[in-house]
Amino acid sequence: MKELFSLASRQLGRKKLRVFLIVLGIAIGVAAVIGVTSLGEGIRVQAVEQIKASHDLTTIDVSAGVEAESITLITDSKLKAIEREEHVLFVAPYVKDSYVTQNNTYLAVKGITPEYRQIHRNLQLEMGDWFEERGDHNEIVLGYDVAKRLSIIEDLGIGDEFTTKIRLYGEEGRPKDKPAVFKIAGILKSAGDEHDNQALVGIKEAKEMDEKDAYDGLFVKVDDPAFAASVGDKIEGLGLSARSAQDVIDEVNKLMVAVTIVFGFFSGISLVVGALMVVNTMIISVYERTKEIGLTKALGASDFDIMKMFLAECVIIGVIGGILGDLLGIGFSVLIDIVGKPFLVSALGGELGAGLQSGSITAITPGILAAGFTISLVLSIVSGLYPARRASRLNPLDALRQI
């Protein structure tokens, strides 16, 4: 075996420039695939990092399960069942309603429990206080934008009471407006999310108002991110819909892997060129060495021996091409990072762009390098099969007569 390769390398050594050119051809193809794949991988890693940074991986977002025609509501018994699950620290149910003031200003209202604030730790008071749990009168905390609107349109501020209505539908489907008086207990700082446009009330008061039996949603806090998926599965087993940041990460991963494979595949077209070069060069080599092949057969080599000799040369080309391709690929990915990052950052802008700024947009993994090397090796061998077979089938006498 060792001698086979030493012989093959001697044969290749006679045609250094030619070998260098094919190796380079393959290496460039491999480098293109590695570069593109590393870009896909880099963006995937960045996206996942950003999701991890902005999401709590221990929180599961549960909503009513919708399946075909039937809806599974989040009832109290479901809530209890979830609470009993292992690894669940606490649950934070909420209801969502729409209230309207006497001056026809609509308020998106969420009825929450104190646990809700443990999930959304970004909810901080700008002024005033949180409503008291089970207080003897209705209190409300306004989101930042809601507070501004109410103060401008209705001249309401901290400590003011105002009348609001919720529209309910009776059994015959007739609308019925139910009024209630709320006192503004506090105003939130801007959270930069949906809460700026919501008003929060205690869940007990909210349920008294809307007379609903079920919750509109709930958050589940687990003790460790590792169990988020399994707890989520159990919740889905109850017929409800569960989402966690891990689901988002999974989706991003799936998407980016698919995109990377498609890109890698198309950049791999350059590999076809490399493969054709190998085929061409090896066919030329068989022609040039026809007489030598005939001689080798006359000296006792079998067809398989001849085939092995040519394939060994292809293996050497593939190995060198793979190593060179990996090195060029690393260089290419660094180049993409240097040239492509400023472009991507400015194109994406905002938070997403800023997130990219800190890291690298390409990522080379051992897997990518191993794949590059394997592609080069397999490609060279496959490309060499036809020429090698052709060489092995030469008639020794005809081959010897060749001038």
Next chain:
Amino acid sequence: MTVETRDLTKYYWMGKEKVVALDSVNLKMEEGAFISVVGPSGSGKSTLLNVIGCLDAPTKGEVYLAGWRVDYRNKQSLVRLRRKFMGFVFQTFNLIPALNAVENVEYPMYFNKEGRSKSERRENAMKLLDMVGLEKRANHLPSELSGGEQQRIAIARALANDPKLILADEPTGNLDSRMGKSILDLLRRLNEEEGKNIIMVTHDLESAKKMSKVVRIMDGRIQ
């Protein structure tokens, strides 16, 4: 090894013209014999050598090597026969340019699967180089050697797997008379001292007469 041909016939087609290369050739060669085949160009002498050497198949007739009939349809057995029992010497030397002298001599041993270890092969190759008087040239590439030296390397290579039969196709054809003589001397020595059977195709009738039994061939027939 005895060699015997029975009604050995070979034709091939050049376009629509049938060319008779061998026409019912019956040849018997005793153990340790040296036969020179002479004849004009196109008389079929090389074809005879190639058929006996298992490089070419006859149209009709049979070849017996050491009493065994050669089965020309069994490619693997032809490969084995060439590997174990034949040593070829060509007019144009046919050394492998990428390999140096000693590696060229080792080359056939490499395909002999029941062969020796690497060091044994090297030892044997050096011994053969010594025998042809070129041990000092072991590390030279063919391009650095004269024609006579190359042919001596080629003879050493033909002996690599210790064959019973050496088939030489005009081994002196590309050499001047002095070098040619040294090659013929070498072949005679192999025949006399090592007991190798040799079949040589040649134009040099005078030399052939001195050292071997001469077979004349004309239009594919032994005269």
